[in-house]
Amino acid sequence: MHNALFHISKRRELPWYSAWGIRGAAIVLALVVCAIVTALATGLNPLAVYGTMFQGAFGTTRRVWILLQNLAILLCISLAVTPAFKMRFWNIGAEGQVLIGGLATAACMILLGGKLPNGLLILIMLLAAVAAGAVWAMIPAIFKARWNTNETLFTLMMNYVATQLVAFFVIVWESPKGSGKIGIINQNTEAGWLPQLAGQKYLLNIVVVAVLTVAMYVYLNYTKHGYEISVVGESERTARYVGVKVGRVIIRTLCLSGAVCGIAGLLLVGGTDHTVTTSIADGRGFTAVMVSWLAKFNPIGMVFASFLIVFLGRGASEISTIYGLNHSFGDILTGIILFFIIGSEFFITYRLSFRKKEV
Amino acid sequence: MKKLASAILAATLAVGLFAGCGGSAGTSSGSASSSTGSTSNSSSTTTTTTTGGATEGSTPAAAADLKVGFICLHDENSTYDLNFINSAKAACATLGIPESNYFIRTNIPETAACYDAAAELADAGCAYIFADSFGHEDYMIQAAKEFPNVQFAHATGTRAHTEGLSNYHNAFASIYDGRYLAGIAAGLKLKEMIDAGEFTAEEAKMGYVGAYTYAEVISGYTSFYLGAKSIVPEVTMDVTFTGSWYDETAEKEGANNLINAGCKLISQHADSMGAPTACESAGIPDVSYNGSTVDACPNTFIVSSRIDWAPYFEYSIGAVMRGESFDTDWCGSLETGSVALTAVNEKAAAPGTQEAIDAARAELIAGTRHVFDVSTFTVNGEHLDTFAPGAATDGTFDPSTPIVYDGYLHESDYRSAPYLDITIDGINLLDTRF
Numbered sequence: 001m002h003n004a005l006f007h008i009s010k011r012r013e014l015p016w017y018s019a020w021g022i023r024g025a026a027i028v029l030a031l032v033v034c035a036i037v038t039a040l041a042t043g044l045n046p047l048a049v050y051g052t053m054f055q056g057a058f059g060t061t062r063r064v065w066i067l068l069q070n071l072a073i074l075l076c077i078s079l080a081v082t083p084a085f086k087m088r089f090w091n092i093g094a095e096g097q098v099l100i101g102g103l104a105t106a107a108c109m110i111l112l113g114g115k116l117p118n119g120l121l122i123l124i125m126l127l128a129a130v131a132a133g134a135v136w137a138m139i140p141a142i143f144k145a146r147w148n149t150n151e152t153l154f155t156l157m158m159n160y161v162a163t164q165l166v167a168f169f170v171i172v173w174e175s176p177k178g179s180g181k182i183g184i185i186n187q188n189t190e191a192g193w194l195p196q197l198a199g200q201k202y203l204l205n206i207v208v209v210a211v212l213t214v215a216m217y218v219y220l221n222y223t224k225h226g227y228e229i230s231v232v233g234e235s236e237r238t239a240r241y242v243g244v245k246v247g248r249v250i251i252r253t254l255c256l257s258g259a260v261c262g263i264a265g266l267l268l269v270g271g272t273d274h275t276v277t278t279s280i281a282d283g284r285g286f287t288a289v290m291v292s293w294l295a296k297f298n299p300i301g302m303v304f305a306s307f308l309i310v311f312l313g314r315g316a317s318e319i320s321t322i323y324g325l326n327h328s329f330g331d332i333l334t335g336i337i338l339f340f341i342i343g344s345e346f347f348i349t350y351r352l353s354f355r356k357k358e359v
Numbered sequence: 360m361k362k363l364a365s366a367i368l369a370a371t372l373a374v375g376l377f378a379g380c381g382g383s384a385g386t387s388s389g390s391a392s393s394s395t396g397s398t399s400n401s402s403s404t405t406t407t408t409t410t411g412g413a414t415e416g417s418t419p420a421a422a423a424d425l426k427v428g429f430i431c432l433h434d435e436n437s438t439y440d441l442n443f444i445n446s447a448k449a450a451c452a453t454l455g456i457p458e459s460n461y462f463i464r465t466n467i468p469e470t471a472a473c474y475d476a477a478a479e480l481a482d483a484g485c486a487y488i489f490a491d492s493f494g495h496e497d498y499m500i501q502a503a504k505e506f507p508n509v510q511f512a513h514a515t516g517t518r519a520h521t522e523g524l525s526n527y528h529n530a531f532a533s534i535y536d537g538r539y540l541a542g543i544a545a546g547l548k549l550k551e552m553i554d555a556g557e558f559t560a561e562e563a564k565m566g567y568v569g570a571y572t573y574a575e576v577i578s579g580y581t582s583f584y585l586g587a588k589s590i591v592p593e594v595t596m597d598v599t600f601t602g603s604w605y606d607e608t609a610e611k612e613g614a615n616n617l618i619n620a621g622c623k624l625i626s627q628h629a630d631s632m633g634a635p636t637a638c639e640s641a642g643i644p645d646v647s648y649n650g651s652t653v654d655a656c657p658n659t660f661i662v663s664s665r666i667d668w669a670p671y672f673e674y675s676i677g678a679v680m681r682g683e684s685f686d687t688d689w690c691g692s693l694e695t696g697s698v699a700l701t702a703v704n705e706k707a708a709a710p711g712t713q714e715a716i717d718a719a720r721a722e723l724i725a726g727t728r729h730v731f732d733v734s735t736f737t738v739n740g741e742h743l744d745t746f747a748p749g750a751a752t753d754g755t756f757d758p759s760t761p762i763v764y765d766g767y768l769h770e771s772d773y774r775s776a777p778y779l780d781i782t783i784d785g786i787n788l789l790d791t792r793f
Contacts, residue, residue, distance in 0.1 A: 060479070060482050062475075062478055063479065066479075167602070171792070171793065175753060176517065176573075176574075176749075176753030176755070177573075177749050177753070177780075178571050178572040178780065179494075179571060179573045180570070180571040180603075180604075181469060181493070183494070183496070183497045184498070184501065187497060187500070272471040273470045274471070275470065275497070277468075277469065277470065277494075279470075280470060317464075317466070320434075320465060320466075321462055321463065321464050321465075322462075324463070326435070327434055327465060327466050
């Protein structure tokens, strides 16, 4: 019998400094690999490329605001999917839940804009967005709770339904006719536009998401609901045994999950873009899944994970502009970095033991 | 066994790595040579523009320090955006703007991201910012209001002439002339196939893959159809819509459906390679748009019309350079060089195509022939004498504007963005849901 070259065993809990040491090493390694790829593939100086990425993310005050705004939206969606994931309910329908929340917001702005006082309109938009997102998430939850349907497929397919609904209403409300776009809603009256805090376009979104982050942290860690979620996540049978009404927890949690997605839709449509398109969520409903997992469902960790992803995206966009490279090159670098970071979690959880030399 | 497997694995990885390097090394050397090309270009032209600036007397931005920005919906993989990118680079080279002073932002969606991109370019010191996609317009106007000292220009938009902003501009071109000429090439190809006995004139049906039921698309396919009809009077055309400006799968599928429904020739107004490649694999001739697709489709590509944006960029950026104002709503034409046709692919086109195009082109320029000559087409069996475009409903068009007179429909004379949006006889819309 041949001995395996190495074998893998689960580690005991690593002290925090070793875990972060491994993560730091992974980032350094990722940067080295990216530098080699950059130098070989483009002939550019990798350090200059990294400098440009920083410029793209932090170069001006406006860029910092844009970075924070993008971070806020991604974080908001990541917070939304987390309670469901913690419960081992694979909600990959955030994209659709954000879209439907955005669609509800846009509907209020278009149909009620100018007919109601702005404060009341915004309140209705909030209720509509939250309700729409919650309903969109609750439908698969009810099916799961009642008939144990597969939630991964169900939530995924709800995304397509939402996308098609948005596409349909874009045609209904398009302006000018035939153009396939709604354009900025109420550009002259600004009816239904969320107010600006301190004259800053993006500050309101950032504040709302900051509050949500803390609230979600408290909800998951210090409330009875949060505890029930982790019990159901650990084992449904145990949960049932100790008297948790599993079906009710599933529906309630998904309701919350969808509602927060609805808020993300509201912030996008009412707060920044003031329009709705099928691409308004821009894949962030799926990126959020990665953020949530990278942060191991810890809302505070998600701040860093979202920051990393948004930073890489903004930086990648800048290097494609400055060096005239295709956008895909930035995506390649992002992919390498994420690969190493996700890979490092493997080494934090498991130990590789190499075969000792036989003398 | 294990060792062998790992050796093979290592070898594949190594080969893959080197293959990757080889490919990209090619592109990098290409871009390096292009950059040196434009630097030498700029040094030669900077002198001319500075002397030009000196005669102006004021303090216009010299070529060396004028910064300009371009916002593109997609990147160079889209034929539409590639056309803008090439024109922008060419115009900057002509004007002597060095590569470090113009910024091309690609993959900017039609959302607040467009406003952000415009604002960032303004922050970076750009005096002129251009956006290429229709849906960018609202966000460009938003930015124009916030940066009154920056000139904003937008292709295909409709709002500049009614918005009342001195620093916001629209531009387009009478691309219907180009479509018409491309239609003549299509007609000649059909005629060749009819003469060869492949099908009868009554069976001569063309297919067209459009994006939306939007005036720009309708005006485009109508002029294309009229061009073909001027050669084969019996020709008909089926039109399908994809509901997206760029959806390679939908465009390919649309073209295949048209081919299966018996269309003998395909053209398209959507921006991916979907329709041209579908034609190449089915062996059906294709009249392309936005630029030549001959490299990917050597056997079926006939000709392509496109808007050459370089004349507009040279005109508008040149004006900014000299500190002058420029048109709020500009419409390029065959004369300005904005409406261009690619070289005819002799392999696929009927003989005499180039000559026929040249002759018709001369007549269009001379004004002795008009694309929308109302005697050449009917709507519900009748010749048009008045026409109120649907564009009138969007507030950027005065519905009382007379459009049909002197025997033809005056497209793009009252607003650069097309407004012809009726279905003429002989054109059959397969779906109108977009």
